[in-house]
Amino acid sequence: xxxxxxxxxxxxxxxxxxxxxxxxxxxxxxxxxxxxxxxxxxxxxxxxxxxxxx
Numbered sequence: 001x002x003x004x005x006x007x008x009x010x011x012x013x014x015x016x017x018x019x020x021x022x023x024x025x026x027x028x029x030x031x032x033x034x035x036x037x038x039x040x041x042x043x044x045x046x047x048x049x050x051x052x053x054x
Contacts, residue, residue: 006014012028013021017035022028 008024010022010024010026010028012031012034015036016031016033017037018033020033
């Protein structure tokens with residue numbers, strides 16, 4: 001699975017550490033899986049262990 005460009009990812013998803021990123025065209029008010037980053041970083045530098053990884 002290829003990485004999405006940051007400009008193509010929803011703003012809420014940009015602040016989350018999970019891999020389930022939604023496109024920018026989707027309007028999201030809330031996400032049940034939202035997990036905020038514990039730090040301020042532009043690039044995620046570690047692999048997140050995901051429950052529903054394919």
